[in-house]
Amino acid sequence: MTVTRGLEGVVATTSSISSIIDDTLTYVGYNIDDLAENASFEEVIYLLWHRKLPTKSELEVLNKQLAENAELPKEVLDHFKMYPINSVHPMAALRTAVSLLGLYDQDADVMEQESNYLKAIRLQAKMPTIVTAFARIRKGLEPVAPRTDLSFAANFLYMLSGNEPDAIAVDAFNKALVLHADHELNASTFTARVCVATLSDVYSGVTAAIGALKGPLHGGANEAVMKMLSEIGSPDNVESYVREKLANKEKIMGFGHRVYRQGDPRAKHLRVMSEKLTKLTGEPQWYEMSTKIEAIVTGEKNLPPNVDFYSASMYHSLGIDHDLFTPIFAVSRVSGWLAHILEQYDNNRLIRPRADYTGPGMQVYVPVDQRS
Numbered sequence: 001m002t003v004t005r006g007l008e009g010v011v012a013t014t015s016s017i018s019s020i021i022d023d024t025l026t027y028v029g030y031n032i033d034d035l036a037e038n039a040s041f042e043e044v045i046y047l048l049w050h051r052k053l054p055t056k057s058e059l060e061v062l063n064k065q066l067a068e069n070a071e072l073p074k075e076v077l078d079h080f081k082m083y084p085i086n087s088v089h090p091m092a093a094l095r096t097a098v099s100l101l102g103l104y105d106q107d108a109d110v111m112e113q114e115s116n117y118l119k120a121i122r123l124q125a126k127m128p129t130i131v132t133a134f135a136r137i138r139k140g141l142e143p144v145a146p147r148t149d150l151s152f153a154a155n156f157l158y159m160l161s162g163n164e165p166d167a168i169a170v171d172a173f174n175k176a177l178v179l180h181a182d183h184e185l186n187a188s189t190f191t192a193r194v195c196v197a198t199l200s201d202v203y204s205g206v207t208a209a210i211g212a213l214k215g216p217l218h219g220g221a222n223e224a225v226m227k228m229l230s231e232i233g234s235p236d237n238v239e240s241y242v243r244e245k246l247a248n249k250e251k252i253m254g255f256g257h258r259v260y261r262q263g264d265p266r267a268k269h270l271r272v273m274s275e276k277l278t279k280l281t282g283e284p285q286w287y288e289m290s291t292k293i294e295a296i297v298t299g300e301k302n303l304p305p306n307v308d309f310y311s312a313s314m315y316h317s318l319g320i321d322h323d324l325f326t327p328i329f330a331v332s333r334v335s336g337w338l339a340h341i342l343e344q345y346d347n348n349r350l351i352r353p354r355a356d357y358t359g360p361g362m363q364v365y366v367p368v369d370q371r372s
């Protein structure tokens with residue numbers, strides 16, 4: 001057997017959702033640069049789920065469906081109050097809440113295409129409400145109910161703070177949502193597809209994907225980047241901190257990628273937003289530190305920053321708690337997970353690779369009282 005560690009380079013499925021070819025990322029053939037500059041996140045959701053950009057009326061229907069489904073069942077809100085609120089990570093809370101939502105969806109196990117599409121809408125609509133409600137409840141604040149007249153990006157920021165966000169914040173947050181929406185067969189998307197390929201339900205697929213996104217080698221890296229920036233504390237400390245880490249063969253979070261070689265095309269958009277927002281908030285040191293880190297890691301290791309690097313300082317500048325960065329990634333990426341889950345159902349085959357066994361050869365069972 002030939003083992004490909006980490007399945008590097010293995011092509012495990014066909015997909016018509018997003019592609020990475022020669023370091024260019026496209027969603028259904030649209031370059032990510034074009035979408036980041038021009039599209040609303042709602043348009044991107046439609047694009048990923050229907051493989052075409054919506055007409056005005058199609059977009060209005062989707063917006064209405066998302067708005068109408070954003071409220072959480074009371075049971076889910078009450079459940080948050082039972083969590084060990086001061087120690088639980090919001091990604092664990094999100095994973096649990098999505099699983100719990102499945103209990104209150106009577107159609108959770110209905111496997112028809114239309115039913116699965118409607119579940120996709122319900123889940124996409126509720127993800128921001130879960131993340132923001134949990135973020136408030138743990139601070140002793142009441143959750144803020146979703147509004148039907150705000151965009152997806154504006155509604156998230158509104159539910160988080162209780163105040164209507166300004167246009168600059170909404171634009172930046174919308175761009176971040178667009179940039180994180182899908183990424184071919186990344187680890188969490190693959191996890192979702194493996195899960196539903198057993199013909200398990202949509203809630204199970206998304207719950208599994210959240211678990212995979214949580215790790216610091218994947219979506220959890222954005223929070224880890226902010227932890228690193230906070231530890232470094234000032235641009236003057238960057239040089240010694242980074243060089244010591246590299247000398248100890250430790251990884252610098254937010255750098256490197258399994259697929260991109262020249263660089264992650266999403267990072268430049270986040271870099272621009274990080275520069276703008278850190279200046280606006282009077283904390284340019286976060287951006288300055290980030291660019292210094294980039295210069296050293298790129299120079300020493302030839303590793304460019306990935307999507308998680310500049311998103312950290314950008315989200316920080318929006319006043320968002322650091323442990324909400326990865327849940328925000330999930331709020332966007334669930335659109336991609338759901339697109340892949342629906343695609344998997346449409347052309348399903350169980351995903352079941354092999355393992356090259358390296359344990360002992362045949363052994364004879366010895367009863368427990370005869371073992372030394």
Ligand SMILES: CC(=O)SCCNC(=O)CCNC(=O)[C@H](O)C(C)(C)COP(=O)(O)OP(=O)(O)OC[C@H]1O[C@@H](n2cnc3c(N)ncnc32)[C@H](O)[C@@H]1OP(=O)(O)O
Binds near residue numbers: 006306
């Ligand atoms: C949304 C996302 O998931 S984007 C990725 C987010 N993750 C991170 O930012 C975490 C930091 N980066 C990493 O750990 C890796 O680059 C990954 C997980 C993204 C990709 O991993 P892989 O393709 O398996 O590469 P692997 O970890 O084998 O690294 C290859 C070599 O580059 C080095 N390397 C890779 N990333 C880094 C890094 N961030 N800092 C320092 N060295 C690194 C490794 O140490 C290894 O060196 P070696 O060959 O001398 O042992």
Ligand SMILES: O=C([O-])CC(=O)C(=O)O
Binds near residue numbers: 306
């Ligand atoms: O594709 C990957 O391996 C990780 C990544 O950048 C993403 O999921 O956005």
